[in-house]
Amino acid sequence: xxxxxxxxxxxxxxxxxxxxxxxxxxxxxxxxxxxxxxxxxxxxxxxxxxxxxxxxxxxxxxxxxxxxxxxxxxxxxxxxxxxxxxxxxxxxxxxxxxxxxxxxxxxxxxxxxxxxxxxxxxxxxxxxxxxxxxxxxxxxxxxxxxxxxxxxxxxxxxxxxxxxxxxxxxxx
Numbered sequence: 001x002x003x004x005x006x007x008x009x010x011x012x013x014x015x016x017x018x019x020x021x022x023x024x025x026x027x028x029x030x031x032x033x034x035x036x037x038x039x040x041x042x043x044x045x046x047x048x049x050x051x052x053x054x055x056x057x058x059x060x061x062x063x064x065x066x067x068x069x070x071x072x073x074x075x076x077x078x079x080x081x082x083x084x085x086x087x088x089x090x091x092x093x094x095x096x097x098x099x100x101x102x103x104x105x106x107x108x109x110x111x112x113x114x115x116x117x118x119x120x121x122x123x124x125x126x127x128x129x130x131x132x133x134x135x136x137x138x139x140x141x142x143x144x145x146x147x148x149x150x151x152x153x154x155x156x157x158x159x160x161x162x163x164x165x166x167x168x169x170x171x172x
Contacts, residue, residue, distance in 0.1 A: 064126075
């Protein structure tokens with residue numbers, strides 16, 4: 001029971017790791033600045049930093065693929081002649097945010113031959129698909145070939161070389 005509880009706690013922490021990291025870094029700095037009665041220019045600089053980081057986050061965060069439908073519609077798109085890459089992610093996950101540019105690049109490179117579905121684990125669709133695809137951590141990438149068979153999955157990393165190899169096999 002304790003092991004399951006620990007896994008659930010780690011899963012929760014990883015999904016919200018960006019928020020935890022921001023709180024751990026910014027809250028103590030804010031407390032120090034307030035307690036030391038920092039001068040207005042220092043406070044303005046700190047607030048500007050927080051606003052800037054917030055704007056970068058909203059620009060760089062991973063988002064769910066629009067118009068996915070429900071889980072039956074997702075599963076209906078699998079095995080229909082195109083391979084599918086499922087990404088189970090959270091917009092509050094540091095690793096998901098860091099890997100977003102690599103997934104964006106793959107989407108541009110293979111967009112006509114590969115369906116990439118980014119699924120937010122906090123969305124009802126992501127919660128529903130958890131029992132189908134049995135993911136635990138974010139990000140989880142699952143590659144499904146054009147016949148609908150899972151070929152591989154990676155957790156916490158996006159392997160561009162492995163995707164390239166699979167796409168080369170699919171092209172033959």
